[in-house]
Amino acid sequence: MSPELIRLIVEATRDTLYMVAISGLIGAAAGIPLGVFLANSKRGELFAAPWLNAVLGVIVNATRSTPFIILVVAIVPLTRAIAGTSIGTTAAIVPLSIAAAPFIARIVEGAVREVDHGLIEAARAMGATPLQIVTRVLVPEALPGIVLGLTLALVSLLSYSAMVGAVGGGGLGDLGIRYGYQRFMPEVMAVVVLVLVLLVQATQTAGERLAIHLNKRIRRQ
């Protein structure tokens, strides 16, 4: 493989990591609070707002049920308004973030709902405010589950980021399509796939290790 191709692959990997990292951060910044709210806003819960809960639930479901490639195309005007263009790695961050946020929200909601209700009651009995209950009880207790969920979200983002290559998003997917497929260079395709597999493995392993480290429910001596 020529040094030129190696340079392309390194650049594409860097672009992919950039897209996944930024959209993961934005997705988590929006998805974690949204998930915590969804987990606590049904009737009789900490931030009871059943109507808002239902509306947000519908929006989250709608976003999650739209195929990602359709979502990318459908929100092109929004992407252009935010990023100034609809082509390139920075532009790809917009649809990736919008896809990641509801995904992360549902995972966080599930993890927070797993927290024993008795802990919320104990915190209320101590005189904690709802915000203190979230920051000092719910999120720390749900953290191992949240970390595993974020890992899952990052892995999904890696595959989504390859898909934005098809619509001019840059990164490994773009490289694979343009060189591996359109220019018939199967060795490029093989390397792209290999790099993606390695990235997924690394992300998954790191996420699982962190989650186990954070999970104090496991008895260790």
Add this chain to the structure above:
Amino acid sequence: MSLLRVVPDLPDTPAAPAPDAAPAVAFEHVSKAYPARRGHAPVPALRDVSLTVPQGSITGVIGPSGAGKSTLIRLVNGLEHASSGTVRLFGRDVGGLSESGWRRERRSIGMIFQHFNLLSSRTAFQNVALPLAIAGEPTDRIKARVDRLLDLVGISDKRDRYPAELSGGQKQRVGIARALANDPRILLCDEATSALDPETTLSILRLLRQVNAELGVTILLITHEIPVIKEVCDQVAVLEAGQIVETGSVFEVFTRPATAIAARFAVAATGVDLPPDLEARRLAPGQTGGRIVVRITLAGQTGVALARLAAFGPACEIVSARIDSIAGRPFGVVLALLDPATLPLTRLRAALPDPRFAIEEVAHVA
């Protein structure tokens, strides 16, 4: 070990409540119903409950599950609100408190739970520190206070352990330390020993009594376990189907129960009931003849009474007996089989004239 030495920021002697001091908790005609939901009628949980918890006392509420005990105890710290009636804490009506008012109030009310409700992500130290952090205490004060509390409940060596690494008894000790962190005047115990084995239960109850005696903390506990009431409570209320059916000193309620449910608890507490073989030989009401089963209740002077019963020899056959201490006083129940031909009931009564000895006929048997 004295608590006072290890908790120096508490007064040397707990202020003894003045005789006219308002009760720590007073329920006045309190009712609570859970609102109707989708085609279901409202669920009444408590009906016209009146109960006072004197300052410095250990008051127990006993009842079967579903009697409304959990609802009752949660009215004290505002986790539930009464539908009607008045709840007073130290004389003050708390009916109108807002949620933020309750949050302040709750800082002077500790609570411990059946399943401990410790945060799994925090060590013993960090769990005890939580209420102090929530109250906005400075870190150095938190550290000093938490170390003293862990020492008080006897688990300083488990300071940096996570709950998963602690036994049930150790977890409840962390729970007690956490409940005492803000220096509460009342400690609420929600089935605090129901998940523990009998031996651990006793050690936790002893700790509660120590906390009550040395820190002067009023304790209100709910339980379905008789040993808990017998071991620590000064007074007891029996709750059944949302109503208080009996209330009084533990000794009175368990030795002279006035209602059927209290009698059931009393039988369980005193452990004496008609043995099955005698039950089978029982004659129908109205039929006489045969032998008489009497229940002799001994409230004190148990040794004297037993000696006199023994002196009757085979005419008074003891079939079942139990001597125990209830609320620190000796108490005995003896079931004896009398042959009325050789030992009439009047002679038995004459031999045990002390009013603390109650003799009653239970049954005639063939």
